[in-house]
Amino acid sequence: PRDGPAGRAVIVGSGLIGRSWAMVFASGGFKVILYDIVQQQITSALENISKQMRELEKSGMLKGMLSAEKQFSLIHGCSDLKEALEGATFIQECTPENLELKKKIFGQLDLMVNDDIIISSSTSCLLPTKLFTGLKHVKQCIVAHPVNPPYFVPLVELVPHPETDPSTVEKTYALMKKIGQSPVKLTREIDGFVLNRLQYAVISEAWRLVGEGIVSPTDLDLVMSDGLGMRYAFIGPLETMHLNAEGIKNYCERYREGMIRVLKTFGPVPEFSGEIEQKINQAMCENIPVEDIPKSINARREWRDECLAGLAKLKTQMKFN
Ligand code: NAI
Numbered sequence: 554p555r556d557g558p559a560g561r562a563v564i565v566g567s568g569l570i571g572r573s574w575a576m577v578f579a580s581g582g583f584k585v586i587l588y589d590i591v592q593q594q595i596t597s598a599l600e601n602i603s604k605q606m607r608e609l610e611k612s613g614m615l616k617g618m619l620s621a622e623k624q625f626s627l628i629h630g631c632s633d634l635k636e637a638l639e640g641a642t643f644i645q646e647c648t649p650e651n652l653e654l655k656k657k658i659f660g661q662l663d664l665m666v667n668d669d670i671i672i673s674s675s676t677s678c679l680l681p682t683k684l685f686t687g688l689k690h691v692k693q694c695i696v697a698h699p700v701n702p703p704y705f706v707p708l709v710e711l712v713p714h715p716e717t718d719p720s721t722v723e724k725t726y727a728l729m730k731k732i733g734q735s736p737v738k739l740t741r742e743i744d745g746f747v748l749n750r751l752q753y754a755v756i757s758e759a760w761r762l763v764g765e766g767i768v769s770p771t772d773l774d775l776v777m778s779d780g781l782g783m784r785y786a787f788i789g790p791l792e793t794m795h796l797n798a799e800g801i802k803n804y805c806e807r808y809r810e811g812m813i814r815v816l817k818t819f820g821p822v823p824e825f826s827g828e829i830e831q832k833i834n835q836a837m838c839e840n841i842p843v844e845d846i847p848k849s850i851n852a853r854r855e856w857r858d859e860c861l862a863g864l865a866k867l868k869t870q871m872k873f874n
Contacts, residue, residue, distance in 0.1 A: 559583050559731065560642040565634075565658060567598040570675050571647035573703045576602055578645075579624040580617030581732030587630045588637040595630035602628060614862045616704070616733055638665055643728060645697065646674045655684055663688045671721055671728075673697040677749070680742045681714035692718040695725050697736075698746055705861040707735040710746045761820045764829040770836035786864055787871065 559582040564571045567589040575598070578585045589595050603625050610621040617624060631637040638644070644666070648658055655674065662672055672694045674684055685694040696712040703709075709729050713722055722738060729736035739746060745753060759773050768776070784793060791801070798804035823829070841853050 560728075561586065561640050562643045562645060563588060563637050563641045565589075565637075565644060565646045565662075566648035567594045567630075568647060568649075570699060570701065570703065571645075572598045572602055573701075574645050574647060574675070574699070575628055576606065576624075576704050577616070577732050577734065579627045580615070580619070582617070582619065583627065583643075583732065585628045586637045586641065587628060588632065588634060590632075592632050595632060599628065599630055609862075612862075614866065634661065635665060638662075638670075641670055643725075644670060644672045646672070646676075650677060650679065652679055652683055655679065659684060659688055659694070663690050666690055666693070668693070671695065671725055673725060675699055678745070680744065681712055681717070682742060685714045685716075691716045693721050695721055696742075696746075697725060697729065698748070699734075700748065702858060702861065703734070705858065705865045707733065707865075708748065709734045709736045710739060710748055711736050712739045712742050712746055715741070757823055758819060760823040760825065760829060760833075763833060764823065770833045771840070786868070 561584045562574075562578040563586045564575050564578075565588050567575070567587045571587065571589070575585045575587055587595050587598055589598070606615060606621040606625055609615040615621055615624070619627075644662060646655065646658060646662075648654060655676065659672065659674075666672065668690070670693060672690065674681075674694075674696045675698060676684065676696055677698060679696075681694065681696050684696070685691050688694060691714055694714055695717050696710070698710040698712065700706040700708050711722060711725055711729070726736045726738060737747070743750070755777070759777075762768050763770050763773055788796065794804040794808075795801050798807055841849050843850055
């Protein structure tokens, strides 16, 4: 076990994602400074993290080599940005998804940081050219887009600005590995990055199939959760092709025509509104009502997070070789 901090990470914005990042960094032995403009957010983040870490330790799901107590002792709150940045090696920005707000924050950080620190944004949708263009330290800026909840879903999409230094990408990649995440590199920015582009491809065909009355909303979801999703937690669509025939070439030989024929029957981009929206909403709310939000939807969210924690554990047991 490491007994000294591996580095110092500053979390800017201590909401849902910031808290989760803090836990991930601490699990990797990093000293973590939680910063927010709302003091109450820092206080509740620390309480929440302490509680979660103890529960995770009890259930054997705590990440990293250090005890919950030791990990928690690495995390400190700070409500002064300048002070928070002292000695920091990495900044993970986790403020609300608002371009003007984020630009203002990066502008502030740009004036305070040295030439070594990495400035990373958790943004789900905003492109690096929108966020970082014109900053003096643009070479040190990158998007590191996590998946909710990052503590159990390790993927991080690394998206560079055209002026991001290659060493920033490499350092961020190595750091993400070190803290137990699973980074992927995009060579350049694209709207939706990769994860959401794949997700939207699935959502739009799901919407069309339900809209055309071919399958019910609940059965559609079962096709993923009891079908495709079973393998996708372990292997991706390309490896699936490779394994489902005698390699990719053989798969294309066998299924090329069929894939193209089916793909040509896909409809236009759905409106995601009107009758189909109502139908899907009704089906979802039958099982998980949203009116009394705290109860049923939160219970289902908790169950989902438990499933993801269990799956994360299974994935480490099922490592190939
Ligand atoms: P949130 O609303 O839970 O937390 C945002 C925090 O930022 C709040 O604590 C707020 O007080 C603080 N804040 C606001 N202005 C600030 C400022 N000027 N300086 C410092 N802190 C400030 O938001 P959430 O869900 O944690 O999202 C944060 C980022 O992570 C967004 O960019 C979002 O797109 C991204 N993200 C969110 C995911 C999700 O599922 N929620 C998944 C992946 C990325």
